[in-house]
Amino acid sequence: MSTTIKLIAAASSAGILLAGNASAQDLLVRIGHVSPLSGPSAHMGKDTEEGARMAVDELNAKGVTIGGKKAKFELLSEDDAGEPKQATTVAQKLVDAKVNGVIGHMNSGTTIPSSKIYSDAGIPEISPSATNPQYTMQGYKTAFRVVANDGQLGGTLGRYAVQMLKAKNIAVIDDRTAYGQGVADEFVKGATGKLASAKIVSRQYTTDKATNFSAILTTIKSTNPDLIFFGGMDAVGGPMLKQIKQLGLKVKFMGGDGICSTDLAQLAGDAIGEGNVICAEAGGVEEGKKADLVKFKANFSKKYGHEVVLNAPYAYDGVMTMVAAMQKANSAEPAKYLPELAKINHKGVTGEIAFDARGDIRDGTLTLYTYKGGKRELIAVTH
Structure with missing residues (x-):
């Protein structure tokens, strides 16, 4: 190797080392x-x-x-x-x-x-x-x-369904995931516990990828519920709301944070109704x-x-x-x-x-929402 090439190589190597040392500061x-x-x-x-x-x-x-x-x-x-x-x-x-x-x-x-x-x-x-x-x-x-966890979220929704919405006969559906089953179980505890006295008239199950709910909704319809609670995500909740409307079920629809998205109204279309859907976000900030x-x-x-x-x-x-x-x-x-x-x-x-x-x-706080005019609307922030 010529002296010139050696010098260039040495300079290049030094440059690499310097660059390496500079980046090492980060x-x-x-x-x-x-x-x-x-x-x-x-x-x-x-x-x-x-x-x-x-x-x-x-x-x-x-x-x-x-x-x-x-x-x-x-x-x-x-x-x-x-x-x-x-x-x-x-x-x-x-x-x-x-x-x-x-x-x-x-x-x-x-x-x-x-x-x-x-x-x-x-x-x-x-x-x-x-x-x-x-x-x-x-x-x-x-x-x-x-x-907040499901114990706080589901329990609060259960008590709210009975105390504020005056629900007496409730049907429950969950998607059998850890989230869906967990929040549904806690909802049932809240709705049937010491501070509430609702009757669970039907407990049904689906999956997180289901699109057809006619069988379970027909079964639920025969029990005459005044509220349906769904433990699952909005991608399933939206189509479910459409089929609830198609079957002529006149019920309130409630769910946890899984359905409580800004997208639910689009997924449900006109089946979202006006103040008919109530859900809770596992978090939220109080006024002020x-x-x-x-x-x-x-x-x-x-x-x-x-x-x-x-x-x-x-x-x-x-x-x-x-x-x-x-x-x-x-x-x-x-x-x-x-x-x-x-x-x-x-x-x-x-x-x-x-x-x-x-x-x-x-x-941990919870934020209760409903949907009006196709938009999610705040009800209250609670603990």
């Missing part, structure tokens, strides 16, 4: 995100992904530092299609990619089995939407959620504290060109809460920031975020 923080990005609930899964991505984009724009190093945040988003088996596969993929934390999963049925994989790897996981109590009852120190959430929703719409579907603000808060814990710990290493996450008190767009010993959000 701290790469990989945040995993998992939701159904395909299948019937893809619109809701995309909503959580967009909420998480919005947080990551804002953090990168601010130039956040962790332990004296400028952090560069990267979102690794995976699709679990709402399927438990696929969920565990992508969870392991994120573990293998050495993510620093995970926002997800969206569904209880995917979050629960995946949580063991993250726990075994010591990676903190914050679900923006999984409400089944079992998720945080497994004893995993890495499992957190930023929304909504400025940050209103601002978030406006910024979200400006960024993506459409409204929040349901859980985007909770995914956004999940990322921001996780990063706040990293900053307090001066480290993005899971083992180092996990203790800070467990005792965090973070002001999010969805309210104050702090966790109890299980990883459930403290003082």
Whole structure:
């Protein structure tokens, strides 16, 4: 090799080393995100992904530092299609990619089995939407959620159905998923417990991919209910409402956060009715504290060109809460920031975020909605 070539090679090598040293000053923080990005609930899964991505984009724009190093945040988003088996596969993929934390999963049925994989790897996981109590009852120190659980949500809806809607004869349908069955069971407890006295006249089951409900609705019609509760998602709830109308069933229709999306009115068409559907979001901000959430929703719409579907603000808060814990710990290493996450008190767009010993959000709120004029309309925020 000639002297000239050697000098060029040496200079190139030095340049590479310098570039390497410069980039080494940055701290790469990989945040995993998992939701159904395909299948019937893809619109809701995309909503959580967009909420998480919005947080990551804002953090990168601010130039956040962790332990004296400028952090560069990267979102690794995976699709679990709402399927438990696929969920565990992508969870392991994120573990293998050495993510620093995970926002997800969206569904209880995917979050629960995946949580063991993250726990075994010591990676903190914050679900923006999984409400089944079992998720945080497994004893995993890495499992957190930023929304109320089914015990709070289903129970409140059950009592509301009896005390406020005066429902006496109730039919219950669930989609047999961990979420759908869980929220339906808690609703039944709330509607038939000490503070309420409804009669469950029919208990029916479907799937999270069903489109034809004529058999179970015909059975329900014969029991003359005044309210139907559905434990499931809006992609099934919308078509179900259409078939309820076609059968001439004059009933109130109620569900949990799975149906409580801005898309339900479009999925149900004119079967949505006026004030006929009541649902609850597992979260919400009380009057007088909504400025940050209103601002978030406006910024979200400006960024993506459409409204929040349901859980985007909770995914956004999940990322921001996780990063706040990293900053307090001066480290993005899971083992180092996990203790800070467990005792965090973070002001999010969805309210104050702090966790109890299980990883459930403290003082979780619920927001009751109905639909009028094809739009979701607030009824009340409650605890």
